[in-house]
Amino acid sequence: MNKPQKWWQAFLKNLQQLGQRLAAFFQNLGRRLTRNRGQAQTKTTWQFKVNVFIQTIRSLAIYLFSGLLVVGALAFGLLLGYFGGIMSHESIPTYASMKRQIENVNQSSSLYFAQKVKLADVKSDLIRTKTSYNDISPYLIKAVVATEDDDFYEHRGVVPKSLIRAVLSDVTGMGAQTGGSTLTQQLVKMQLLSSETTWRRKATEVMLALRIDKYFSKQQIIESYLNVATLGRNNAGQNIAGVETAAQGLFGTTAKNLTLPQAAFIAGLPQSPSIYTPYQQDGTVKKDLTYSMKRKDVVLFRMYRHGDITKKQYNDAKKVDLRQQFQAPTTASSSTTEGYMYNLLLGQARNILIDQLIEQNGRKVxxxxxxAKLYAQYYDQADELLKQKGYRIDSTINKKLYDELQDVTATQGTTFGSDYTETAFDDNLNKNVTITEKAQTGSVLLDNETGAVLAFVGGRDFTDNQINHAFDTQRSPGSSIKPLIAYGPAVENKVINSQTMIADFAHNFNGYKPTDYNKSIENRFVPATEALAWSYNLPAVNLYNHLKNETKVDVSSYMSKMGINLTNSEYSQLGIALGGTDRGISVEQNASAFATFANGGEHVNPYVISKITAPNGSVIYRHKSKKTKVFSKSTSYIMQQMMKSVISTGTGTQLAWQLNFNTSNVYGKTGTSNDYRDIWFVGSTPGVTLATWMGYDNFYGNSHNLTSASSNTNMTYWAKMANALYQTQPDLFKLEQTPVKPAGAEQHQVLTSTGTEAGSISYGGSKINLTGAKTNAWFNDGATPAKASANFAIGGTDENYKLFWDHYQGKSNDYGVVQNVDDNGDVIKRTTTTTDNSADSGTNTNSEATTNKDVNNSSGQNTDSGNNATDSNTTTGGTGSNPDTGTEENNNQDTNNTGKPGTTTDQGNTGGKDTNGDQATNNQPVTN
Structure with missing residues (x-):
């Protein structure tokens, strides 16, 4: 059969014929009216009046009909114009693209690691088995055509009159909701389009149906349709599609060997699969099959009416009891996936499609x-697309690196913490259950430059705990937040240099009394680098307070640019400087924010999905990295130098001997929240950032916490992961790329004692010559050392300065002696303190602690050294008005210092109150 070059030519021809018929109708009507007028003159008056009335009614009817015809023609013209406008913006699919889509029975989307390594297909509740046209029973083909589209072999893919009828029905709400869809259109809807019901989609459907009919034979179209049509459930309770799957799942035979009644039953399913399917969700046969059997009889009648079967075949087929032929119930086989990875990719891909669908409808996300109700509709629509439309999702996750992290986690998991088995009441199950609470972990490996997540750990065992602790949980960041919220903004705004002195004395901030670890205080002014390296809490709080209330630096702007959005209430609390958030942050967020320093002060949003490819081969989503300037290059460089001391001399020194590679370009930050609830370490190299967290979920309101040794455990875990990653792909770390010093970062010498220039100052009526040992300090963007001053530090009170200057002038006092405070924040007098002013090393012990303290004498020289081994962690500290705010940190660290001037003492941090209002403590050693 020859086809016209344009689909609309046949339609216009039909319209022309309709116009000719209407013209003939009106011509005959006019002749009758003329004849009636002549006859009226010979009739009686009353008859004449009746005729005039009838003619008037007829005239009005004619005018009304004509008006409706004009309006209809106008509406039809507008419809054609709308259709043409839509089509002008639609890309025309190629033959290869259409063939691939209509013949693709594996409609489930595919998930991929990086480098085209397949993870899995999206689990779909719809199963299909493909078959060929020659392996399908002729009964079934005839039954489907007679039932669904009896003009299938005559039309060109669409039937204009059916389409117009469907449009009028949709607009007016009158008549049967037939949809006007041919088998070709149904195939287009199932394989090429989404299930949305919009005029735009309908217009696209018509265009594609015409194109499918032009390039493919009727045999190809019916074969594809029968392979993808949804057909209810099988005897395992699974949703099925395709006639081969239906034949096997319903009758235990093949599509080729279906009997006439069996074929008629399957052909009746597409109209309403959920109603007509004989099986329930558990695979058992429904008790009431009345609707199903009536539908089968309707199909048989249409086959008989269409001339496909004889009357005897029709009657015999109606008498067959199909209930006896249905398959007995069975159990579906289960499949496994790599849980955390699978769920992450599926969830993020779904979110991307949801946003696209919303925007396509002209709405704002x-x-x-x-x-919630509207969003749920888009959620379901996107979920259906992923399960039934054959998308491809490519991720950034490197399978080799991912597997390495899982192996390390499996090996080290038993060291994380104790398991707690107990009984708890489950609100969902409404009964008591026995649960085992295990210490969990979450880790993220991030490419600094691109923001791509290269690998992650979602938890210890997906079968035991499905929560993704790397992306989906939010925990207190502890002191790992200090570089982001305090030190980074302070360097950027030239509030501090790397050696600026910050007060670490007991202080009451309007009811908030933070301390360092283990309810201790340094009782001295501490250089910024040391305060950061040893994660002292009081200097961090003093610095944040200074930024907030003195220099008016908007810290929130830096945090939000790094992807961490906190509330104004959180920022108003000083405890935020120690990680005291209301909800916390995710491991992904922490890693991404931290990577800002490695990326020259520019933040790049982290991402997992690199691209999504539609079934037709077009890329509908491709990630585009967006860089946001947060800090200057010089600030980032200075922060790197300061945080290198965490590993070289501070709370992370164990990494120096645990890592199997050069650590000269490695820097990081530890973090611990109240009562060892959360343990963190975030570390960077020039190439990557690796962040890891440990803690308990406490699902049922439990209060299980880690121990004081957990910081060491976490860093050992971090080191083993880093070693495994480096062994697998060392180039990722870019260890040979020593950061180039930016022009804005400059070093100047400052006095070790005050962090200022040398000079003369007046204090207490006396002139003091400020001299002594000097050290190099990093300054940002043209800043220079401060002049010698009596008030040289951040956060110091008059009492603190008096203690310092008296000590500087040689008076014996407690300056620099670690002190402890009680629950009320009052200083507890130290019972034993040893000060060694010789250059030799010494070890002193007592019942409380070992203190080998170097002291700045009047010449500014450090004269003591010693050995100590202590631990640290972070605790949550709040303000006096809000005890739920604030965390501080302690870090476990073993330090052996022998014969080196100016090294350690046993001292640390304690901070505020935790979320239960209990006093929290931290403990850690100090290096001056």
């Missing part, structure tokens, strides 16, 4: 998210 933020607005739709506020309407």
């Amino acid at each position: 933020a607005t739709v998210k506020q309407d």
Whole structure:
């Protein structure tokens, strides 16, 4: 059969014929009216009046009909114009693209690691088995055509009159909701389009149906349709599609060997699979099959009416009891996936499609998210696309690196903490259950430059705990937040240099009394680098307070640019400087924010999905990295130098001997929250950032915490992961790329004692010559050392300065002696303190602690050294008005210092109150 070059030519021809018929109708009507007028003159008056009335009614009817015809023609013209406008913006699919889509029975989307390594297909509740046209029963083909589209072999893919009828029915709400869809259109809807019901989609459907009919034979179209049509459930309770799957799942035979009644039953399913399917979710046959059997009889009648079967075949087929032929119930086989990875990719791909669907409908994503019901509709639509439309999702996750992290986690997991088995009440199950609470972990490996997540650990065992602790949980960041919220902004705004002195004395901030670890205080002014390296809490709080209330630096702007959005209430509390958030942050967020320093002060949003490819081969989503300037290059460089001391001399020194590679370009930050609830370490190299967290989920309101040794455990875990990653792909770390010093970062010498220039100052009526040992300090963007001053530090009170200057002038006092405080924040007098002013090393012990303290004498020289081994962690500290705010940190660290001037003492941090209002403590050693 020859086809016209344009689909609309046949349609216009039909319209022309309709116009000719209407013209003939009106011509005959006019002749009758003329004849009636002549006859009226010979009739009686009353008859004449009746005729005039009838003619008037007829005239009005004619005018009304004509008006409706004009309006209809106008509406039809507008419809054609709308259709043409839509089609002008639609890309025309190629033959190869259409063939691939209509013949693809594996409609489930595919998930991939990086480098085209397949992870899995998206689990779909719809199963299909493909078959060929020659392996399908002729009964079934005839039954489907007679039932669904009896003009299938005559039309060109669409039937204009059916389409117009469907449009009028949709607009007016009158008549049967037939949809006007041919088998070709149904195939297009199932394989090429989404399930949305919009005019745009309908217009696209018509265009594609015409194109499918032009390039493919009727045999190809019916074969594809029968392979993908949804057909209810099988005897395992699974949703099925395709006639081969239906034949096997319903009758235990093949599509080729279906009997006439069996074929008629399957052909009746597409109209309403959920109603007509004989099976329930558990695979058992429904008790009431009345609707199913009536539908089968309707199909048989249409086959008989269409001339496909004889009357005897029709009657015989109706008498067959198909219930006896249905398969007995069975159990579906289960499949496994790599849980954390699978769920992460599926969830993020779904979110991307949801946003696209919302925007395609001209809505704003933020607005739709506020309407839970509306958002749920888009969620279901995107979920259906992923399960049934054959998308391909490519990720950034490197399988080799991912597997390495899982192996390390499996090996080290038993060291994380104790398991707690107990009974708890489950609200969902409404009964008591026995649960085992295990210490969990979450880790993220991030490419600094691109923001790509290269690998992660979601938890210890997906079968035991499905929560993804790397992306989906939010925990207190502890002191790992200090570089982000305090030190980074302070360097950027030239509030401090790397050796600026910050007060570490007992202080009451309007009811908030933070301390360092283990309810201790340094009782001295501490250089910024040392305060950061040993994660002292009081200097961090003093610095944040200074930024907030003295220099008016908007810290929130830096945090939000790094992807961490906190509330104004959180920022108003000084405990935020120690990680005291209301909800916390994720491991992904912490790693991404931290990577800002490695990326020259520019933040790049982290991402996992690199691209999504539609079934037709077009890329509908490709990640585009966006860089946001947060800090200057010089600030980032200085922060790197300061945080290198965490590993070289501070709380992370164990990494120096645990890592199997050069650590000269490695830097990081530890973090611990109240009562060892959360343990962190975030570390960077020039190439990557690796962040890891440990803690308990405490699902049922438990209060299980880690121990004081957990910081060491976490860093050992971090080191083993880093070693495994480096052995697998060392180039990722870029260890040979020593950061180039930016022009804005400059070094100047400052006095070790005050962090200022040498000079003369007046204090207490006396002139003091400020001289002594000097050290190099990093300054940002043209800043220079401060002049010698009596008030040289951040956060110091008059009492603190008096203690310092008296000590500087040689008076014996407690300056620099670690002190402890009680629960009320009052200083407890130290019972034993040893000060060694010789250059030799010494070890002193007592019942409380070992203190080998170097002291700045009047010449500014450090004269003591010693040995100590202590631990540290972080605790949550709040303000006096809000005890739920604030965390501080302690870090476990073993330090052996022999014969080196100016080394350690046993001292640390304690901070505020935790979320239960209990006093929290931290303990850690100090290096001056």
